[in-house]
Every structure is written in C-alpha cells, then in structure tokens.
Amino acid sequence: GAGVSQTPSNKVTEKGKYVELRCDPISGHTALYWYRQSLGQGPEFLIYFQGTGAADDSGLPNDRFFAVRPEGSVSTLKIQRTERGDSAVYLCASSWSGASHEQFFGPGTRLTVL
Amino acid sequence: GQQVMQIPQYQHVQEGEDFTTYCNSSTTLSNIQWYKQRPGGHPVFLIQLVKSGEVKKQKRLTFQFGEAKKNSSLHITATQTTDVGTYFCAGYYAGGTSYGKLTFGQGTILTVHP
Numbered sequence: 001g002a003g004v005s006q007t008p009s010n011k012v013t014e015k016g017k018y019v020e021l022r023c024d025p026i027s028g029h030t031a032l033y034w035y036r037q038s039l040g041q042g043p044e045f046l047i048y049f050q051g052t053g054a055a056d057d058s059g060l061p062n063d064r065f066f067a068v069r070p071e072g073s074v075s076t077l078k079i080q081r082t083e084r085g086d087s088a089v090y091l092c093a094s095s096w097s098g099a100s101h102e103q104f105f106g107p108g109t110r111l112t113v114l
Numbered sequence: 115g116q117q118v119m120q121i122p123q124y125q126h127v128q129e130g131e132d133f134t135t136y137c138n139s140s141t142t143l144s145n146i147q148w149y150k151q152r153p154g155g156h157p158v159f160l161i162q163l164v165k166s167g168e169v170k171k172q173k174r175l176t177f178q179f180g181e182a183k184k185n186s187s188l189h190i191t192a193t194q195t196t197d198v199g200t201y202f203c204a205g206y207y208a209g210g211t212s213y214g215k216l217t218f219g220q221g222t223i224l225t226v227h228p
Contacts, residue, residue, distance in 0.1 A: 033216070042120075042202050042218030043157065056215055091156060100145060100206055103216065105156040 002026070004106035006092050012112045013082055021077040021109045025094030032075050033103060034067055035091040043091055049075060050097075082113045116141055118205045120219030128227050133190040135222035137203035144208035146179060146186045147216065152199045160188075193226045200224070 005024040013019050025032050030051055035043035045059040049069045060066075064082075069075040079086055089110050093103040117140045127133050137146065145164045149157035161170055163179035163186060170177045176189045186203055200221040207217070 035218075040220075042204075042221050045215050045217065048215060058215070093157075100162075100208070102147070102159040102162060103157075105149075105158070107156050 004092055004094055004104050006090075006106040006109050008109060009107065010110045010112075012114065014114050015082060015084060017082050017113075019079050019082055019111065021079075021090050021111070023075045023077070023092030023094075023106060025073065025075070025092070026104055027073075029094035029096055029104070030072070031095045031097055031101070032069060033093045033095075034075070034077050035093065037089045037091055037108070046077070079111075082111075084113045087111055087113045116205065116207050116217050118203060118217045118219040120203055120222060122222055123220065124223050124225070126225045126227065127193050129195060130192050133193050133197070133224055135188050135201050135203075135224075137186045137188075137205075137219050139184045139205050139217075141184070141207065143183050143205045145206045146183075147204045147206070148177060148186075148188055149202045149204060149218075150199050151202065151221070155199075157202060190224075193224070195226050195228055198224060198226050 007022045032049040034046040037043045047067050048056040052069055052072045064080045067077045089108040091108045092106045095101040095103045119138045121136050147162045148160040150160055151157045161177050166183050167181045168179040174191045178187045200223045202218050202221045204216040204218045
C-alpha cells in the first residue's frame with residue numbers, strides 16, 4: 001500500500017502562532033515516531049507511540065509541543081506559541097512494532113517560523 | 115544520555131573510489147540501523163545489525179557491528195554517482211527510559227565526483 005504521508009509539506013507561520021502537523025502511517029503499523037531534523041543534522045527523536053499511547057515522549061523539547069494518536073493510526077503534532085527556533089523539517093516514521101524494527105519515514109513537513 | 119557519534123561529517127570522493135563512515139556509541143547498543151537520505155529526500159532504511167561482530171553485505175555496501183556492540187561502520191566499494199547522499203547510523207538501546215527510541219548520528223555527507 002501507500003507509504004507514510006505527511007501534511008502539509010510546507011508550513012510558514014508567524015512567531016507565536018499555533019500549528020498542527022499531520023502524519024498518516026503505513027496501515028497496520030502500530031509504532032509511530034516523530035522526529036525533528038535541522039539542516040546538516042540527523043533526525044532528533046521527539047516522541048514514540050505504540051498504538052494510541054505515547055510510550056516515550058522524552059524528546060519533546062518543552063510543554064509547547066504535544067502529540068496525539070487517538071485511534072492508533074493518524075497522529076498530529078501540535079506546537080503552541082511557535083518560536084523561530086522551531087523552524088525545521090518534522091519527520092514522521094512508522095514501523096511494525098518498536099524501534100527494533102525498520103522505520104519507514106514520510107517526506108516530512110518543512111516548518112518555517114517567521 | 116545515549117549519544118551516537120559519526121565521522122567523518124563530509125566525504126568527497128572520485129567515482130570508483132571507496133568510502134567508509136564510522137559510528138560510535140557511548141554505551142552498548144541493542145542494535146544499529148543504517149539509513150540513507152538523498153538530497154531533498156527523507157531517510158530510507160538500508161539495514162539493521164543485531165549480533166556482536168555481525169557483518170552484512172548489500173552489493174557494494176558492507177556493514178559491520180563491533181564486538182562490543184558500541185561501534186559500526188559502512189563501507190562502499192567503488193562508489194558511483196548514485197551513492198550520493200547522507201548516510202546515518204541510528205542506535206537502539208533496549209530497556210531503561212529509552213524504550214522505542216532511535217538515536218541518530220549526525221550523518222556523513224557523501225559527494226561523488228564523476
């Protein structure tokens with residue numbers, strides 16, 4: 001079937017605004033991950049879902065970041081009061097189970113905070 | 115916390131030359147995965163190594179996992195222009211508070227001159 005999809009592909013917002021980024025994982029994948037990638041860096045882990053629950057949210061930088069996966073499929077990453085330092089590519093990945101399995105990445109959402 | 119260091123940051127080679135990137139972890143890994151990211155693209159899974167001292171080959175690519183499961187390498191023989199991209203290692207540490215989390219290295223950017 002289809003791979004991981006993310007919307008929007010690009011998001012430009014103003015400092016202080018609220019944004020939502022959406023991820024559609026591969027059907028049947030129980031594990032879902034959010035990463036943030038800055039230019040010239042590797043993906044930085046944000047949060048990991050196993051089913052509907054956040055199994056590990058240790059990578060969320062502060063309480064402005066929140067993510068949900070209410071039905072164990074689609075996930076939304078929410079960022080409140082955006083700051084210029086939040087500008088990055090936000091990647092979503094899914095896998096059959098935990099991180100011991102191959103992760104399939106989506107194309108990412110490029111977030112620019114002006 | 116766990117860190118994965120990857121060197122070199124950049125590698126420029128002439129087509130036909132070999133290429134190697136190295137990955138080191140501060141603590142013992144449960145497994146290590148390798149990903150390739152083409153310019154403007156997203157990370158794509160290449161391979162996973164699990165066993166101490168494991169060596170796996172994919173055509174011109176050879177992957178090794180150290181005996182202590184703290185280091186790994188990717189070697190490309192006779193590079194081609196299609197090998198261009200950034201190569202990331204990503205370590206998985208089972209147990210503790212890191213369950214489900216992949217820690218990526220900074221990546222090695224490979225440029226191949228025809």
